[in-house]
Amino acid sequence: MSPRQTRPRTTGADSTTTVNLRLYIAGSAPNSVQAVTNLKRICHEHLRGVHRLQIVDILEHPQRAMSAGILVTPTLVKLSPSPATQVVGNLSDTEKVLIAIGIRG
Amino acid sequence: MHESTVFPTEGLDTSPGKPRLKRVLLCLVDGGPERQAIEAGEIDAVIDYADRKVILFPAAERALRSTSKPTSTREPHANRILAALPSPEYRRLQHALEPVMLTEKQVLCEPGEPIRYVYFPLDSVISLLATAGSRRVLEVGLVGFEGMVGIPITLGVDVPSVRAMVHVPGAAMRVPEAQFREAYEKSRTLRHELTSYVYAELAMARQIAACSAFHTIEQRLARRLLMTADRVQSDLFSLTQKFVACALGVRRESISEAAGRLQKRGLIAYYRGNMQILNSRGLQSASCGCCTRIKRSNDHIRSDQRSMGGDG
Numbered sequence: 001m002s003p004r005q006t007r008p009r010t011t012g013a014d015s016t017t018t019v020n021l022r023l024y025i026a027g028s029a030p031n032s033v034q035a036v037t038n039l040k041r042i043c044h045e046h047l048r049g050v051h052r053l054q055i056v057d058i059l060e061h062p063q064r065a066m067s068a069g070i071l072v073t074p075t076l077v078k079l080s081p082s083p084a085t086q087v088v089g090n091l092s093d094t095e096k097v098l099i100a101i102g103i104r105g
Numbered sequence: 106m107h108e109s110t111v112f113p114t115e116g117l118d119t120s121p122g123k124p125r126l127k128r129v130l131l132c133l134v135d136g137g138p139e140r141q142a143i144e145a146g147e148i149d150a151v152i153d154y155a156d157r158k159v160i161l162f163p164a165a166e167r168a169l170r171s172t173s174k175p176t177s178t179r180e181p182h183a184n185r186i187l188a189a190l191p192s193p194e195y196r197r198l199q200h201a202l203e204p205v206m207l208t209e210k211q212v213l214c215e216p217g218e219p220i221r222y223v224y225f226p227l228d229s230v231i232s233l234l235a236t237a238g239s240r241r242v243l244e245v246g247l248v249g250f251e252g253m254v255g256i257p258i259t260l261g262v263d264v265p266s267v268r269a270m271v272h273v274p275g276a277a278m279r280v281p282e283a284q285f286r287e288a289y290e291k292s293r294t295l296r297h298e299l300t301s302y303v304y305a306e307l308a309m310a311r312q313i314a315a316c317s318a319f320h321t322i323e324q325r326l327a328r329r330l331l332m333t334a335d336r337v338q339s340d341l342f343s344l345t346q347k348f349v350a351c352a353l354g355v356r357r358e359s360i361s362e363a364a365g366r367l368q369k370r371g372l373i374a375y376y377r378g379n380m381q382i383l384n385s386r387g388l389q390s391a392s393c394g395c396c397t398r399i400k401r402s403n404d405h406i407r408s409d410q411r412s413m414g415g416d417g
Contacts, residue, residue: 029149029165058150059169062159065152072139072148088138089147 019051019101020079024070027059031090035074038091046103078102126160126341127374127383129153146378163341163379167274170228184225184278185251186298194292201284207231207277210348213254213269220263222279223255229275230336232352233310234268242268243317244329244352245310249273249336251403252302258286259299272348273337308402312395317354320393323363325353327392330373330382335400340382346375367391 023039025032036055043051058065058073068077077086078101087100098104129151133139142148149165152158161169187195187202207213207229214220216236224231231254233246245267248254254269263282280288289295316325329349334340346364350357367373372388374381382388389397 026150026159026161026165027169029161030168031147031149031165058152058159062152062157065159066154066157071133071152072142073150074148089142089145092147 017050017081019047019081020054021051021101022054022056022068022077022079024056024058024065024068024073024075024077026073027057029073032074034090034092035076038094039076039097042091042094042097046098047101076100125153125156125158126151126162126381128155129160130374163339163343163381166341167343183227183250183276184253186253186295186302187225187278189298190292190294194288194294197291198280198284198288198295201280201288202278203280205277205279207271207274209271209274209343211271211274213271214265215268216266217264220255220258220265220282222281223253223258223285224269225253225278225280226250226336227276227278228273228337229271229277230273230333232270232272232348233306234270234352235266236268241354242351243354245313246306247272247309247332247336248306250338251336252306253299255282255285256299256303256306258282259289259296259303272352273333273342273344305403309399312399312402316393316395320395321363322353322355322359323366323391324393326360326363327367327372327388328396329353330380331385331388331392331396332399333380334382334385335396340385342380343378344380345378 021039021043023035025035039053043053056064058070065073070077072088074090075086075088076091076097078084081102085100085102087097091097095104130140130143133143133151139148139151143151146164148162150159150161153160187198190198202225205224207224207226213222213224213231226249228250231248232244233248233254234242235245236242248269255265257263257265289299316328320328326349329352330344333342333344346360347357350360353360364373364375367388368375370387370391372382372384372391374383
């Protein structure tokens with residue numbers, strides 16, 4: 001399999017569409033640390049070069065989480081391409097994350 | 106980035122025993138993704154929109170505390186025995202005190218093996234387990250900030266009769282056995298404090314023995330939860346049903362059923378390893394009263410100490 005064939009694609013967008021992700025965490029609490037690690041691995045494997053990741057620590061910026069309607073942390077939000085989706089938990093279920101961010105249909 | 110986060114206090118509610126967490130959790134949709142993730146133990150915090158606060162789950166709170174406060178700066182006086190020492194006596198022991206972080210299920214001493222260190226828990230809780238065969242154990246004591254692990258040394262014995270296993274992870278101060286022995290011989294206050302504590306530990310073991318023989322699993326579970334809350338000084342703590350089942354010498358399923366009944370009565374909330382006492386008085390009524398008896402004997406000792414002016 002050539003590298004081009006393994007290049008990830010997002011559903012409904014071409015492979016150059018940037019996926020904007022925002023991960024809400026609670027400092028270095030165990031699930032938050034795990035979520036960051038898992039997400040970075042997923043991005044490295046499936047979204048290399050075509051994503052933008054922003055991490056929001058709700059202990060430092062609670063208002064940002066509240067204005068986004070976040071209920072729990074960790075929460076990963078895919079901001080674009082639309083539709084916006086979200087997944088909660090430590091992101092250990094890679095398949096669930098890939099579906100949520102539109103890589104698997 | 107998150108790795109360098111300093112544990113903030115502003116806008117953050119970690120105060121124990123408040124029904125806030127329960128109220129927020131009740132607002133989450135039953136069977137919804139948030140509830141499912143909480144039940145799977147994958148959530149660190151919830152946001153309370155009514156009070157505009159972030160509420161941490163106990164495991165997250167503990168983890169953040171341990172990363173935000175290096176063990177070397179923890180206050181040794183959080184331990185009641187160390188706090189009772191007058192400055193000159195404390196200074197004599199100080200050079201030998203070493204701050205350590207204890208992890209869950211860490212074994213501090215085993216029956217028949219020489220005691221290498223004595224431990225003064227700060228915010229950790231240690232379970233004293235009597236062994237019966239290779240796999241069966243029964244909890245005969247619980248040591249928190251009020252006590253010390255390594256009591257046999259004060260009685261001139263250097264091997265323990267029980268296993269000391271960390272139940273609630275956290276900080277403690279430890280002293281090598283030889284240096285503790287030296288300080289014990291020189292410090293009148295330390296001897297006085299520990300004589301009282303030995304009596305308290307003995308009274309606790311006797312009460313637990315009676316409790317184990319005569320009371321129901323539900324009563325014993327309630328007693329155990331109250332004892333843990335007393336030692337962590339919080340109504341919110343980490344606790345696995347497996348550990349409690351092991352400590353009480355019963356099947357895990359029995360603990361699960363008993364916890365379910367207490368939860369149904371609104372006395373506790375249990376979310377995968379996180380325990381919250383919602384109604385302390387109600388839980389006391391549901392317990393057998395052994396926790397109160399243990400506490401009362403401790404109070405008697407402390408009031409006797411005060412009346413004797415035990416600070417030599």
